[in-house]
Amino acid sequence: MGEVIVVTSGKGGVGKTTTTANLGTGLAQLGNKVALVDADIGLRNLDVVLGLENRIVYDITDVTGGHCRLRQALIKDKRYEGLFLLPAAQTKDKTSVNPGQMKELCEDLRQEFDYVIIDCPAGIEQGFKNAIAGADRAVVVTTPEVSAVRDADRIVGLLEAAELREPKLIVNRVRYKMVKAGDMMSIEDIIDILAIDLLGVVPEDEMVVITTNRGEAVICNDHSRSGQAYRNIVRRITGEQVPLLSLEEGGLMNRIRRMIGFK
Amino acid sequence: MDTGRKTPVSYSQEDVEGEENTILIRRTLRSGQKFYYEGNVIVMGDVNPGAEVVATGHVIVMGQMRGMVHAGAEGDESAMVMAFRLLPTQLRIANHITRPPDDEEPGTFPEVAKIRNGVVTIESYQTGRAAV
Ligand SMILES: Nc1ncnc2c1ncn2[C@@H]1O[C@H](COP(=O)(O)OP(=O)(O)OP(=O)(O)O)[C@@H](O)[C@H]1O
Ligand SMILES: [Mg+2]
Secondary structure (H helix, E strand, C coil): CCCCEEECCCCCCHHHHHHHHHHHHHHHHHHCCCCEEEEECCCCCHHHCCCHHHCCCCCHHHHCCCCCCHHHHHCCCCCCCEEEEEEECCCHHHHHHHHHHHHHHHHHHHCCEEEEEEEECCCCCHHHHHHCCCCCCCEEECCHHHHHHHHHHHHHHHHHHCCCCCCEEEEEEHHHHHHHHCCCCHHHHHHHHHCCCEEEECCCHHHHHHHHHCCHCCCCHHCHHHHHHHHHHHHHCCCCCCCCCCHHCCCCCCCCCCCCCCC | CCCCCCCCCCCHHHHCCCCCCEEEEEECCCCCCCCECCEEEEECCCCCCEEEEEEEEEEEEEEEEECCEEEEECCCCEEEEEEEEEEECEEECCCCCCCCCCCCCCCCCCEEEEEECCEEEEEECCCCCCCC
């Protein structure tokens, strides 16, 4: 039985879809069978990021509405054998799916896949409630900005209230030079407020933009720093203990004592 | 022979408060979470920015107080706010509404806020002297 992980953030545009695509690709690279679910109904994105847009026939609302079988709606990735996408609907809105249906969908998916990763929409309304309904675990993505961290804190509170305990944190788009100069929140500052375990730190990297525009995940790029960061995060999700990439960064993270695997 | 028992100490009425209810919150209050209580509140955790604690009595935070706190919410001017780190976005006692000065360096030790001569003052917490 597979594990269902929701990738969420509160604030929009911090990197949920990018993270979902990279975690899915990375887990599939390791030989896992992975289903990515785009729960951002009305603002479909994950298919574009993965370069699969032109293969969509059915979407998530067709499955929950009983218009097609789950298998028919799952799109196989171009590169990786074990990677599949269940796309969001673009012409409907978040109320066209309810949490009960999402739970059922996740149950069905976990029978066949090792990992089910759900790309959550921004916000705390119905789309968020749908996305977390069937999840076992949550990954919270934030950027080193006060407003993003505030929203992440709100999300952690809501996850706790929904009994999704011990969410893990990914800090995305970190610019080490700015942190060093005191112009950007440091990882310590963020952990100090959120007080949840750190799953990884992804640097700001133009390779993310370049690869995304090509419909590829940056994790496939062996030389990029963000790709390396995502590879480490993937290994942590599978339960491995991997030291922080950024320990190389002039002792920036020296004060973080714990580096916790995902399991 | 030491029985492990301590000799009972007698307190004056002023030193002991036992009339009001007190509640213990054993977790961190996060952004968007609000806690209201008729009595005293003790938080064993942090109060994060965007969270609110409102009590008719005292508020004690065994952690960082960074949200909005209102002690003596029904007008009790003797109510206090105490925290290991007192860094509130806004602090209210009874009808007084205050915020930290914009250029203030945050304290790095336990502090107490209370009304003194009609103004809210913040001073470092010294064991046993909170109520003085
Ligand atoms: N580490 C990074 N370095 C540089 N650019 C990044 C990084 N992570 C994400 N981005 C860029 O930031 C933008 C937003 O990312 P993404 O779409 O993944 O966010 P999101 O949280 O899914 O947004 P939404 O809330 O709209 O769904 C994209 O253009 C993406 O390419
Ligand atoms: Mg997205």
